[in-house]
Amino acid sequence: MRLKELPSEFQEALPVLEKIKAAGFEAYFVGGSVRDALLKRPIHDVDIATSSYPQETKAIFERTVDIGIEHGTVLVLENGGEYEVTTFRTEDVYVDYRRPKSVSFVRSLEEDLKRRDFTVNAFALAEDAQVIDLFDGLADLENQVLRAVGKAEERFSEDALRIMRGLRFSASLDFAIEDQTFAAMKTYAPLLEKISVERSFIEFDKLLTAPHWQQGLAALIDAGVYDYLPDLRNKSQQLASMLEDYADDFVIATSEQAWSALCLALKIRDCKPFLKKWKTPSHFQKTVTDLVAIYRHRLQASHNKQTIYRYGKELAELAENLRQGQGLAVDFDLISQLDASLLIHDKKEIVVNGCLLMKDLGLKPGPTLGQLLNQIEAAIVEGDLANQQEAILDFVRDRSK
Ligand code: ATP
Ligand code: MG
Numbered sequence: 001m002r003l004k005e006l007p008s009e010f011q012e013a014l015p016v017l018e019k020i021k022a023a024g025f026e027a028y029f030v031g032g033s034v035r036d037a038l039l040k041r042p043i044h045d046v047d048i049a050t051s052s053y054p055q056e057t058k059a060i061f062e063r064t065v066d067i068g069i070e071h072g073t074v075l076v077l078e079n080g081g082e083y084e085v086t087t088f089r090t091e092d093v094y095v096d097y098r099r100p101k102s103v104s105f106v107r108s109l110e111e112d113l114k115r116r117d118f119t120v121n122a123f124a125l126a127e128d129a130q131v132i133d134l135f136d137g138l139a140d141l142e143n144q145v146l147r148a149v150g151k152a153e154e155r156f157s158e159d160a161l162r163i164m165r166g167l168r169f170s171a172s173l174d175f176a177i178e179d180q181t182f183a184a185m186k187t188y189a190p191l192l193e194k195i196s197v198e199r200s201f202i203e204f205d206k207l208l209t210a211p212h213w214q215q216g217l218a219a220l221i222d223a224g225v226y227d228y229l230p231d232l233r234n235k236s237q238q239l240a241s242m243l244e245d246y247a248d249d250f251v252i253a254t255s256e257q258a259w260s261a262l263c264l265a266l267k268i269r270d271c272k273p274f275l276k277k278w279k280t281p282s283h284f285q286k287t288v289t290d291l292v293a294i295y296r297h298r299l300q301a302s303h304n305k306q307t308i309y310r311y312g313k314e315l316a317e318l319a320e321n322l323r324q325g326q327g328l329a330v331d332f333d334l335i336s337q338l339d340a341s342l343l344i345h346d347k348k349e350i351v352v353n354g355c356l357l358m359k360d361l362g363l364k365p366g367p368t369l370g371q372l373l374n375q376i377e378a379a380i381v382e383g384d385l386a387n388q389q390e391a392i393l394d395f396v397r398d399r400s401k
Contacts, residue, residue, distance in 0.1 A: 028124035088112035152184035160191035164203035171216025208258035250325035
């Protein structure tokens with residue numbers, strides 16, 4: 001099969017292919033970008049595979065960066081773009097079900113395509129727009145089926161992350177997982193305990209924020225994968241409630257929203273320890289915790305100036321959007337109105353600080369001063385006090401009488 005024309009992202013990268021070929025090697029576009037081009041989806045990261053070894057690749061181009069030489073990857077800067085150029089390789093011995101013990105560079109494209117995870121990820125695209133399809137990936141694309149390359153059992157036992165990747169692709173592509181591939185996912189799910197949590201997080205996060213996350217999550221539950229993910233052991237019912245709680249076409253907008261929805265479905269009181277188990281950064285833990293707090297606040301009461309000030313418009317809208325997905329009453333206008341009416345959005349915007357109060361009014365440092373500053377902040381947020389120096393000083397004088 002030949003593409004009618006190369007999408008512009010590949011056209012721009014053609015000089016890289018041409019230079020490698022002029023040096024006497026083979027080179028192809030590979031991986032997700034070829035899949036996405038065939039699906040007429042937006043293309044990111046044009047990856048190139050080549051028969052040239054890393055040192056040979058480096059010798060061809062003026063500007064390169066060693067980004068993963070031990071895996072055969074050289075970053076080539078060419079024609080205003082950055083391209084990962086990776087030597088054809090096989091990954092032979094897996095020691096810890098996670099990373100191959102050794103990577104062997106080979107000169108054969110076929111060997112390289114054989115080690116890829118799914119048939120729809122194992123195409124190569126030549127410079128003349130010819131698609132090389134050694135595993136009937138085109139038929140699988142047509143039928144919207146996700147199938148492991150070769151023997152599924154072997155592929156998942158070599159690298160269990162592929163199980164998470166498979167679930168994630170079923171969510172992003174809206175593909176059904178082929179029966180034997182799915183059976184092997186079930187069988188080898190326990191190996192996920194050996195996979196680094198960070199890598200599982202990336203895949204689970206991509207799954208939850210994908211357009212067809214319900215399909216991916218349903219498959220994750222069916223395959224029993226949750227039992228081998230941090231803090232999700234025996235949580236199938238709670239996870240299934242996440243499927244029931246939202247409208248079929250509800251798409252999750254951000255990672256923070258996804259993990260908030262997850263914490264809510266799991267009925268977790270304090271999200272931080274859970275998110276810590278998933279090794280997420282502390283700012284992420286904080287945002288999710290806040291988002292869950294606003295969502296819970298909204299179950300009891302409507303928003304007011306203080307809640308919008310405390311959590312911010314953006315988080316309030318994300319929480320409201322979760323309500324919308326659940327078919328609960330929403331009021332986005334109120335959030336906008338309250339936000340627009342706020343005189344300040346941050347403590348730092350207050351024109352008076354503790355030093356000034358001490359200097360101008362002779363106040364002493366200590367808890368009373370702290371309380372006074374909090375009262376000033378609350379009064380400005382409420383709109384009862386102007387954010388002006390004289391008005392604030394009068395306010396303080398009144399209170400210190
Ligand atoms: P995305 O669109 O999310 O980037 P992708 O398919 O490009 O999806 P990448 O993680 O960028 O995924 O990997 C690029 C390619 O490398 C894949 O298409 C696949 O061929 C191969 N690949 C990546 N990870 C694995 C793995 N764990 N096992 C086998 N092949 C893999
Ligand atoms: Mg990619």
